Amino acid sequence: MSAGYNPTVRRRRLGVELRRLREAAALTGEEAAARMRWSGSKLSRIERGQVASNSDDVRDLLDLYGVTDETLRESLVTLARESRRRGWWHVYGDVLPEHFEVYLGLEPEASTLRFYQAQIVPGLLQTESYARELMQAHPLPVDPDEVSRRAELRIRRQELLAREHPPQVWVVLDEAVVQRTPCTGTVLADQLHHLIEMSRKPHITLQLLPFSCGVHSGLNGSFDILEFTESDIHAPKLVHLENLTSSLYIERAHEVRHYTVAFEHLRTAALHPVATREFLAGVEQRIRPAHGGENREGGAG
Numbered sequence: 001m002s003a004g005y006n007p008t009v010r011r012r013r014l015g016v017e018l019r020r021l022r023e024a025a026a027l028t029g030e031e032a033a034a035r036m037r038w039s040g041s042k043l044s045r046i047e048r049g050q051v052a053s054n055s056d057d058v059r060d061l062l063d064l065y066g067v068t069d070e071t072l073r074e075s076l077v078t079l080a081r082e083s084r085r086r087g088w089w090h091v092y093g094d095v096l097p098e099h100f101e102v103y104l105g106l107e108p109e110a111s112t113l114r115f116y117q118a119q120i121v122p123g124l125l126q127t128e129s130y131a132r133e134l135m136q137a138h139p140l141p142v143d144p145d146e147v148s149r150r151a152e153l154r155i156r157r158q159e160l161l162a163r164e165h166p167p168q169v170w171v172v173l174d175e176a177v178v179q180r181t182p183c184t185g186t187v188l189a190d191q192l193h194h195l196i197e198m199s200r201k202p203h204i205t206l207q208l209l210p211f212s213c214g215v216h217s218g219l220n221g222s223f224d225i226l227e228f229t230e231s232d233i234h235a236p237k238l239v240h241l242e243n244l245t246s247s248l249y250i251e252r253a254h255e256v257r258h259y260t261v262a263f264e265h266l267r268t269a270a271l272h273p274v275a276t277r278e279f280l281a282g283v284e285q286r287i288r289p290a291h292g293g294e295n296r297e298g299g300a301g
Contacts, residue, residue, distance in 0.1 A: 008105020010083040012049030017076060018061055019047040025065040035064055048251070050102055052084045092153040095146050099247040103240055108160045112227040113167050114263050116218050118174045121191060123154050124161060125171065125198055125206075130191040131155070139244075161204070170205045172266045174218065178208070178283050192284040196277050207270035208279050216269055217262040225259055 022032050033043040036057075045051045058080040062073050089096060089104045096104075107113070107124075115122040120134060131151045135142055142150075160166060178192060199206035209216065224240040239250040239259045250256055271279060 007083050007085045007087050008049065008102060009109055010079055011052055014053060014076060014079045014083055015047040015049040021065045021067055032064060036060060053080045055080050089153065092149060095149040096153065103247060106226055109228060110167050110226040111229045113169045114225040115171045116263060116266055117177055117222045118218060119176060121177060121195065122171055124158055125195060126154060127191050127194045128155050129187045133187055166203050168203050172207050172209055172270050174209050175211045178280065186288060189284045189287040192280045196280050199273060199277055205273055206276055207267055207273055208276040209266060209270040213269045217265040223259055225263060
C-alpha cells in the first residue's frame with residue numbers, strides 16, 4: 001500500500017498540522033483540551049495520529065486556533081475525512097487487536113525496521129505453521145478459524161518484504177528464540193530454514209545473540225525501532241513495545257536514543273550474519289532428523 005492510501009499516514013499528517021496550528025495559537029495541549037472540554041489524552045492521541053478525527057472536531061479545533069484560511073480548513077477537514085477510511089487490514093477486524101491497527105499502518109511506511117526479539121521470531125519473518133503454533137499457545141482458548149485468520153493476516157503483512165523498494169530490515173534474535181523450541185514436529189526446523197533463506201536477501205540482516213555473550217542491553221525485553229524518511233509526518237524514529245494486551249509507542253528523541261544505542265550494542269555482541277546462518281543450519285540439522293525428516297515448508301526435506 002502506498003502512503004497516499006494509508007489512513008494511518010493521513011492521521012499522522014493531520015496530527016502534525018493540528019499540533020503546529022495549536023502551537024501557533026500559543027496554546028498548550030492541556031489548555032486546548034480544556035477549551036474543547038476534552039481529556040488531554042484525546043487531543044494528544046489526535047496529534048500523534050493514533051486515532052481518527054471526525055470533521056466536526058477538526059472544524060472546532062480550527063475555530064479555537066483562529067484558522068480562517070478556507071483552503072487550509074477544507075484541506076484539513078478532507079484529510080480528517082479520508083483518515084477514517086479503512087486500511088487493507090480492516091477485513092481482519094474480527095481477529096485484529098485494536099491496539100495493533102496503528103502498527104499495521106506504520107510498518108509499511110518505514111524505510112528501516114529494526115527488531116530485537118528475546119523469545120519469538122518477528123512476525124515479518126514467521127512461517128505460517130510457526131505463527132499458528134504461537135497463536136494456539138495463547139493463554140485464552142482461540143477458535144481454529146480465528147487462528148487461521150490471524151495467520152493469514154500475519155503472512156499478508158510480509159508482502160512488504162517483496163516490494164520493489166522494500167524496507168531495510170535488521171533483526172537480532174536471542175538464542176532463546178531457537179533453543180526454547182516453542183513448536184512441535186518440524187515446525188521450528190522449517191522456521192529456521194526460512195530464516196536462513198530470508199537472511200540471504202540484500203535488504204534483510206539477521207544476527208543471533210548467543211547465550212555466551214552474557215549480560216546484555218536487551219535483558220529488559222523485546223522492542224522494534226521504526227525509522228521514517230518523511231519526518232514531517234512521523235518522528236524520524238519511533239519505538240514499538242508490545243505486550244499481551246497493548247502496544248506502546250515511544251517518540252521522544254531522548255527516549256528513542258536509549259533503544260537505538262541498545263540495539264547497536266546488541267548487534268555488536270551478536271554473531272556475524274554468516275556465522276548466524278551457520279548456527280541456525282546446525283540447529284535445523286539437529287532438530288529435523290529427530291522428527292522423522294519430514295519435508296520443509298515449500299521444499300524437500
